[in-house]
Amino acid sequence: MVACKICSKKSELISTSLPICIDCIREGSERSLKIIERSHKDSRASFDLPHKPPKNGKVECPMCGNQCRMEDGEYGFCGLRYAKSGHLRTKGVGWLDWYYDPLPTNCVASFCCAGCTESGYPKFSYADGPEFGYKNLAVFYRACSFDCLFCQNYHFRESLGKRVSPEELLEKVDERTSCVCFFGGDPSPQINHTIRFAEKAKEKQRKLRICWETNGSMQLPYLKKITKIALESGGCIKFDLKAYDEKLNYALCGVSNKTTIDNFGHVSHFISERPNPPLLIASTLLVPGYIDVKEIKRIARFIAQFNPKIPYSLLCFHPQFYFRDIPVTSRELAYEAYDAALKEGLTNVHIGNKHLLLL
Numbered sequence: 001m002v003a004c005k006i007c008s009k010k011s012e013l014i015s016t017s018l019p020i021c022i023d024c025i026r027e028g029s030e031r032s033l034k035i036i037e038r039s040h041k042d043s044r045a046s047f048d049l050p051h052k053p054p055k056n057g058k059v060e061c062p063m064c065g066n067q068c069r070m071e072d073g074e075y076g077f078c079g080l081r082y083a084k085s086g087h088l089r090t091k092g093v094g095w096l097d098w099y100y101d102p103l104p105t106n107c108v109a110s111f112c113c114a115g116c117t118e119s120g121y122p123k124f125s126y127a128d129g130p131e132f133g134y135k136n137l138a139v140f141y142r143a144c145s146f147d148c149l150f151c152q153n154y155h156f157r158e159s160l161g162k163r164v165s166p167e168e169l170l171e172k173v174d175e176r177t178s179c180v181c182f183f184g185g186d187p188s189p190q191i192n193h194t195i196r197f198a199e200k201a202k203e204k205q206r207k208l209r210i211c212w213e214t215n216g217s218m219q220l221p222y223l224k225k226i227t228k229i230a231l232e233s234g235g236c237i238k239f240d241l242k243a244y245d246e247k248l249n250y251a252l253c254g255v256s257n258k259t260t261i262d263n264f265g266h267v268s269h270f271i272s273e274r275p276n277p278p279l280l281i282a283s284t285l286l287v288p289g290y291i292d293v294k295e296i297k298r299i300a301r302f303i304a305q306f307n308p309k310i311p312y313s314l315l316c317f318h319p320q321f322y323f324r325d326i327p328v329t330s331r332e333l334a335y336e337a338y339d340a341a342l343k344e345g346l347t348n349v350h351i352g353n354k355h356l357l358l359l
Ligand code: SF4
Pocket: 053, 061, 062, 063, 064, 065, 066, 067, 068, 075, 076, 077, 078, 079, 080, 081, 144, 145, 188, 189, 190
């Protein structure tokens, strides 16, 4: 049992790495903000990453919603970009791992996408159902614009790995590759690399869906480009909405979700241009103690205002990274969240990775 450092409430659903209860996070006192910042400072220091997006320099990065403003010698939040002699420099882009995943995959959108369901056939898919015999090229970008204390893929922080150019990645697209998924980490700090690849891929293969699975924090000019590519290719943009409340997002992920929220609204305007397969998909990780039914209701209401048919997947949490002391999502939380999302008007709600659910 950990006691909340603000109200002293004790709970098994409070992590030692973020020792504040959800109510006190939502209240947002100065004291809670200091504790939250300390938590992220500690988590970032272990990987030699800046603890906050820098804001005092003259060199601004245009890539993601963190809008880092760096002084000479200072690095951006993602650790990929820095300022030198008054100019923006990068360690390069294309830091990634890739692998093939046979279709149908266990992808976040597998309950509604063209690779795993009958949706989108014949224009965007080779089969009137799951595309057995075909594969997805999964591209894992090794950097991120968020610092989620529950990160389910935290190993990328240990090293950047090796660089792969868009041309080299394109060689991996063969006649049995019917989709590409950019994820990570997050594609947002290297979004220009995903776009360069996608523009070349269009010319190579007639049916090749291109999808992004992201925290949704890329800046608008990049979002516009990827929306167009996803639309035309039969792919989708999967927004992982960590929280709706900005204070909660800040506590859990170390940065604001303002860009993500704005970007979601932007993509929603294009849904009617290609309703099938769905262009825009949302998901939320059900982190016990920190994402409750109240938060799911707010997220579901937010999504439904744009279009009640937007598919929404509720994902089960597994103890990871700094939240190793938080239990797996309970069946009760998953089903209460599911019912709440339906009550808020969404019509296509799904519980993902059910096998993890605590009985
Ligand atoms: S990509 Fe985002 S996090 Fe990285 S330096 Fe640019 S604005 Fe900062």
